[in-house]
Amino acid sequence: MKHNTFVDKYNLPIVVFTLIIIVTTVxxxxxxxxxxxxxxxxxxxxxxxxxxxxxxxLLTSGFIHADWNxxxxxxxxxxxxxxxxxxxxxxxxxxxxGGLIYLILYMSGIVMSSVPSVIKHRNDSxxxxxxxxxxxxxxxxxxxxxxxxxxxxxxxxPIGIPAIIYGVLYTLYSLYMSKRGNDNIGHDAHLGGALYGxxxxxxxxxxxxxxxxxxxxxxxx
Numbered sequence: 167m168k169h170n171t172f173v174d175k176y177n178l179p180i181v182v183f184t185l186i187i188i189v190t191t192v193x194x195x196x197x198x199x200x201x202x203x204x205x206x207x208x209x210x211x212x213x214x215x216x217x218x219x220x221x222x223x224l225l226t227s228g229f230i231h232a233d234w235n236x237x238x239x240x241x242x243x244x245x246x247x248x249x250x251x252x253x254x255x256x257x258x259x260x261x262x263x264g265g266l267i268y269l270i271l272y273m274s275g276i277v278m279s280s281v282p283s284v285i286k287h288r289n290d291s292x293x294x295x296x297x298x299x300x301x302x303x304x305x306x307x308x309x310x311x312x313x314x315x316x317x318x319x320x321x322x323x324p325i326g327i328p329a330i331i332y333g334v335l336y337t338l339y340s341l342y343m344s345k346r347g348n349d350n351i352g353h354d355a356h357l358g359g360a361l362y363g364x365x366x367x368x369x370x371x372x373x374x375x376x377x378x379x380x381x382x383x384x385x386x387x
Contacts, residue, residue, distance in 0.1 A: 183265045184248035187272060188241050191229050191298055195237050198230040205230055210295040212284040224284070228276030228298045240298045247305045248272070255312055259371065271366050275304025279359035286354060295352045303359030304366065307333060311367035311378060315386050330382060336360065 198205040210227035214220055231237040251271070256264035279300025287293035309316070310329045317326025327335075337360060344353035368375060 181245075181249040181252055183268050184245060184252050187248065187269075188244055191231075191241060191244075192237065194229040195231045199233075205296075208296075210280055210283065212287045212293060213289065213291045215284060215288070224277045224280045225273060227280060227296045228273075228301050230296045231298070232296060236297055240302050243302050244298065244305065247302070247309050250309050250313075251305055255308070256370070267370065271304060271308060271363070272301045275359050275362050275366070276301035278362040279303065279355040279357075282354045282358045283352060295355065297352065297355075299352060300355035300359035303356050304363030306336075307360045307363035308367045311364055312371075312374065314378065314381050328385070333360070 194208075198208060208223065208226040208230050210223050211220075215223060231240065248268075252265065252268050256268050256271075258264075260267055276298065280295070283293075283295050310333045314328070314330035314333075316329045318329050318332045319326045337357065340353040340356040340360070344357060
């Protein structure tokens with residue numbers, strides 16, 4: 167059944183909210199590349215986050231990046247998986263409300279994925295974090311919940327990997343690297359975002375849980 171969505175009503179591209187997220191993130195990241203003071207105001211810095219006045223960093227840190235490679239990788243991933251969530255999942259389920267739910271998923275994913283790092287490093291004056299990876303992980307695992315046997319391709323592997331297998335490998339790798347903690351990558355945020363995306367999907371459509379289990383037990387390649 168086709169919904170009369172906000173996108174349809176105003177003749178906007180179907181991925182309008184994905185594009186808004188990407189453009190906003192690119193613009194803020196570019197500004198922070200050229201303004202160290204802005205970067206320091208937006209970055210996640212657990213050591214100074216002792217009160218509500220600093221909690222905004224849980225969100226703003228997801229809109230700045232370390233460098234061009236970091237930014238491009240996250241935004242490419244966001245484009246391919248975000249439009250699946252926006253167009254093929256939430257748009258079909260909720261019509262015009264789907265865009266709002268999508269924005270809530272992404273932004274709350276950034277916030278919730280940052281919480282483990284804040285707790286873990288609250289007394290570490292040398293730790294700071296930035297990047298959209300936690301929010302992107304939320305989007306990725308939201309997709310995995312609904313399409314576990316869809317194929318995910320990576321630059322260094324020329325064939326598609328089933329999403330559920332990619333998700334398991336991603337989780338195990340993030341757990342391993344989080345324990346090592348020596349590569350300056352926010353693996354805790356990756357884990358937090360992945361878990362949150364999956365939980366958010368369960369909340370959005372708990373009835374799909376049985377379908378998810380059925381799909382896992384009856385793979386389609």
